[in-house]
Amino acid sequence: MKTLFFAFALLFLTLTISAQQKQANPELIKNFQDMKFGMFIHWGPVTLRGAEIGWSRGHQVAADDYDNLYKEFNPVLFDADKWIKTLKDAGMKYLVFTTRHHDGFSMWDTKFSDYNIMNSPYKKDVLMELKNACDKYGILFGTYYSICDWSHPNYPLSNIKGVDKPDADMDKFYTFLKNQTKELIEKYDTKILWFDGEWEEPWTHEYGKNFYNYLKGLNPDVLINNRVDKGRKGMEGVTISNEFAGDFATPEQRVGAFDIENPWESCITICKQWAWKPNDKMKSLDQCIQTLLKTVGGGGNLLFNVGPMMDGRMEQRQIDRLKEMGNWLKKYGKSVYGTTGGPYKPTNWISSTRKGDKIYLHLFSLENDELKIPLPGSAVVKNCSILKGEKLKFEQTKKELIIQVPQNLRDKIATTIVLDLNSDSGKIKPIEI
Numbered sequence: 001m002k003t004l005f006f007a008f009a010l011l012f013l014t015l016t017i018s019a020q021q022k023q024a025n026p027e028l029i030k031n032f033q034d035m036k037f038g039m040f041i042h043w044g045p046v047t048l049r050g051a052e053i054g055w056s057r058g059h060q061v062a063a064d065d066y067d068n069l070y071k072e073f074n075p076v077l078f079d080a081d082k083w084i085k086t087l088k089d090a091g092m093k094y095l096v097f098t099t100r101h102h103d104g105f106s107m108w109d110t111k112f113s114d115y116n117i118m119n120s121p122y123k124k125d126v127l128m129e130l131k132n133a134c135d136k137y138g139i140l141f142g143t144y145y146s147i148c149d150w151s152h153p154n155y156p157l158s159n160i161k162g163v164d165k166p167d168a169d170m171d172k173f174y175t176f177l178k179n180q181t182k183e184l185i186e187k188y189d190t191k192i193l194w195f196d197g198e199w200e201e202p203w204t205h206e207y208g209k210n211f212y213n214y215l216k217g218l219n220p221d222v223l224i225n226n227r228v229d230k231g232r233k234g235m236e237g238v239t240i241s242n243e244f245a246g247d248f249a250t251p252e253q254r255v256g257a258f259d260i261e262n263p264w265e266s267c268i269t270i271c272k273q274w275a276w277k278p279n280d281k282m283k284s285l286d287q288c289i290q291t292l293l294k295t296v297g298g299g300g301n302l303l304f305n306v307g308p309m310m311d312g313r314m315e316q317r318q319i320d321r322l323k324e325m326g327n328w329l330k331k332y333g334k335s336v337y338g339t340t341g342g343p344y345k346p347t348n349w350i351s352s353t354r355k356g357d358k359i360y361l362h363l364f365s366l367e368n369d370e371l372k373i374p375l376p377g378s379a380v381v382k383n384c385s386i387l388k389g390e391k392l393k394f395e396q397t398k399k400e401l402i403i404q405v406p407q408n409l410r411d412k413i414a415t416t417i418v419l420d421l422n423s424d425s426g427k428i429k430p431i432e433i
């Protein structure tokens, strides 16, 4: 009888502990949210053709040509130190690098696939070099990993119509996924597993939940996005929920919806294409900074994507744009890092963040010299000034704050104003303008 009791107690304890591993470490989530700004990098042999990674296989680039590009791939000018220095100079705090996209090519020295960079003319483990450079510069090291793999014989689907997969076997493929991601955790100590390619039919909610728990079992502190499971539901990225696994939501190519309760991160390209494309259209500095400020103003992080070239260099114009963002953040970063979104929900002309007894306003345009915004009388403004600049004249009624913002004090990209309150800014409910 006693043995039976202890057996049940042990089973209950095991189930309880395993259930606990489904939650992310709240402190690590808060650190991630406080970072606000990361670099996404999409890179692979496809840059030899300047076409989109994964999607161009069998379309803009013939499949046979695409799948053999690695035999030419020799990025002799790759310099992990330069890449991570560029990331840091941009004011970014973390990296997410494409280790294996939908095309199935592994950009690291993996034991589980010969289709990897060690079998290219380059023969070096770029992932380990990036990890070491991130450690050197104090940058959080994260890895993108595609669940779907259109070239893998055991993955049932291909992105090319009519391609037969006689060796399709999802259980074998799931073992492959577990083996490779175990390498990313145990050999490269990735802090973020950024999944993608989860939307296709062979990957089920069951696989997603089990995979999340397996990974958390290897390292409970690794952050895992909501694309490990089936909860993303398209490009809106949908916020995380108890129904689906994942530690943060992932809206794509858009600023996510205002949400200061659940962690989310918008992934957006600095150009049009994810992977490098010659003469691709690049966002202006205004667009870059305002995208960042609307994202953090909505409570999210921005994962901003660059696509390095076939020879291993990032384009100088992208390096220059990122440096300009870093210069802006050197001056006004206090209104970004470690803040919470709101209280004013972002619009096309204003965004806001807050921390302690301060509210930061980011004005993208102003019709005249007077700014009028709603503010509950319980939030009493003691001072109002340009962040690191001049004091501004203001008056407050029971429901409104009126600030004089003369033209000569404005920043052409985003005028940053700081309001000193007599109370905690976190108490103010979100305000729609």
Ligand code: FHN
Pocket: 053, 054, 055, 196, 197, 252, 267, 274
């Ligand atoms: O198909 C991919 C795409 O190539 C790119 O990697 C983006 C980045 O989030 N994710 C997928 C589309 O949702």
